Amino acid sequence: MVLSQRQKEELNKAIADYLEASGYDNALKEFIQETGLGNETIENKFSGLLEKKWTSVIRLQKKVLDLEAKISDTEKEYSCAPSKKDRSPLEWIPRPPERYILSGHRMPVNKVIFHPIYSVLVSCSEDATIKVWDYESGDFERTLKGHTDSVQDISFDSNGSLLVSCSADLTLKLWDFRVYSCIKTMHGHDHNISSVTFVASGDHIISCSRDKTIKMWEISTGYCIKTFTGHKEWVRMVRVSPDGKLIASCSNDQSVIVWSIETKEQKFHLLEHSHVVECLSWSSESNSRVIAEVLGAQTGGAFLLSGSRDKTVKLWDVLKGVCLVSLIGHGNWVRGVLFHPGGKYVVSASDDKTIRVWDYKNQRCLKTITAHDHFVTSLDFHRTAPYVITGSVDFNIKIWECR
Numbered sequence: 001m002v003l004s005q006r007q008k009e010e011l012n013k014a015i016a017d018y019l020e021a022s023g024y025d026n027a028l029k030e031f032i033q034e035t036g037l038g039n040e041t042i043e044n045k046f047s048g049l050l051e052k053k054w055t056s057v058i059r060l061q062k063k064v065l066d067l068e069a070k071i072s073d074t075e076k077e078y079s080c081a082p083s084k085k086d087r088s089p090l091e092w093i094p095r096p097p098e099r100y101i102l103s104g105h106r107m108p109v110n111k112v113i114f115h116p117i118y119s120v121l122v123s124c125s126e127d128a129t130i131k132v133w134d135y136e137s138g139d140f141e142r143t144l145k146g147h148t149d150s151v152q153d154i155s156f157d158s159n160g161s162l163l164v165s166c167s168a169d170l171t172l173k174l175w176d177f178r179v180y181s182c183i184k185t186m187h188g189h190d191h192n193i194s195s196v197t198f199v200a201s202g203d204h205i206i207s208c209s210r211d212k213t214i215k216m217w218e219i220s221t222g223y224c225i226k227t228f229t230g231h232k233e234w235v236r237m238v239r240v241s242p243d244g245k246l247i248a249s250c251s252n253d254q255s256v257i258v259w260s261i262e263t264k265e266q267k268f269h270l271l272e273h274s275h276v277v278e279c280l281s282w283s284s285e286s287n288s289r290v291i292a293e294v295l296g297a298q299t300g301g302a303f304l305l306s307g308s309r310d311k312t313v314k315l316w317d318v319l320k321g322v323c324l325v326s327l328i329g330h331g332n333w334v335r336g337v338l339f340h341p342g343g344k345y346v347v348s349a350s351d352d353k354t355i356r357v358w359d360y361k362n363q364r365c366l367k368t369i370t371a372h373d374h375f376v377t378s379l380d381f382h383r384t385a386p387y388v389i390t391g392s393v394d395f396n397i398k399i400w401e402c403r
Contacts, residue, residue: 090342100138109391124151200244208235250277268321290343307334
């Protein structure tokens with residue numbers, strides 16, 4: 001490296017100051033004679049300068065080594081993954097940074113879902129409201145009001161014309177989403193209603209509650225026509241299989257129960273979690289074929305995901321009632337799980353503030369995204385558009401683009 005004349009003079013003065021401060025008198029005399037500094041007084045600004053520069057170099061060297069290690073790890077990660085050019089949309093996963101942050105709720109967001117047809121998402125919150133947003137522009141559309149306590153869960157029917165919501169106010173509300181009005185309010189649970197969903201046919205609604213029951217409601221009349229009992233504690237979530245024949249429910253009793261809708265019979269009682277089971281998700285029919293192929297499972301049925309406060313995600317073969325895969329890596333409660341639309345990955349959300357993408361075949365985490373500043377309570381993956389949405393205790397909703 002070539003120094004300018006001024007830089008050489010400043011370096012020589014700094015070295016001379018160091019030699020003088022360290023008591024190296026003979027070396028100082030020789031150095032002054034060699035460099036031609038003469039007997040001029042060295043300015044205060046050179047006092048201790050050499051030591052400061054040296055410690056700065058050491059710090060920078062450490063930073064360089066740390067960055068080189070990170071680059072090496074990243075290169076290893078990308079060498080194992082297909083390139084963007086080689087990845088099909090079925091392999092796209094959410095990547096930071098978020099595309100939009102949606103703010104408007106005044107309390108924690110409990111649930112976020114995409115509309116099955118329109119380019120909107122819907123969120124519900126402990127502030128007792130439901131909000132509608134345009135996920136392509138990030139614009140707020142409107143607020144649906146009617147509940148008087150925390151709105152715990154929301155769900156669309158297959159064509160998105162009806163929205164159902166459940167609340168800690170002990171009611172279910174059915175909304176005509178075409179005109180954004182409440183058309184029915186249903187009563188029957190004795191405690192906080194924690195989850196609600198449509199049956200595939202669109203004629204019935206299934207709900208579950210802290211009163212330990214699961215109820216089936218007829219949409220046309222608003223009447224409860226069946227009650228399922230079997231859980232010993234608060235039933236946290238209920239989900240209906242894609243063919244509309246089975247219900248899966250999870251509970252504070254640490255179990256997952258699979259029920260026959262027609263007979264109310266318990267098909268399987270799944271007991272491998274060691275803490276409260278928070279969330280569930282069925283595989284779609286197309287996903288089931290991919291999952292069976294990936295895992296080499298000899299089954300023609302659906303698969304089920306469960307997430308728990310034991311920090312694990314489990315993948316179940318529902319027809320056999322066995323756990324095929326257990327995914328370990330989250331640092332806190334798992335609050336949301338779902339299958340990637342392509343069927344090869346699992347996506348989860350957690351109170352550790354992250355969302356994770358899992359390669360369930362090899363039982364490893366492919367991607368970890370620090371998603372929010374507080375617990376991540378919910379997530380949804382659009383079935384056809386490259387977007388993921390998350391909701392959080394930090395009052396915000398985030399939209400993530402996939403690539």
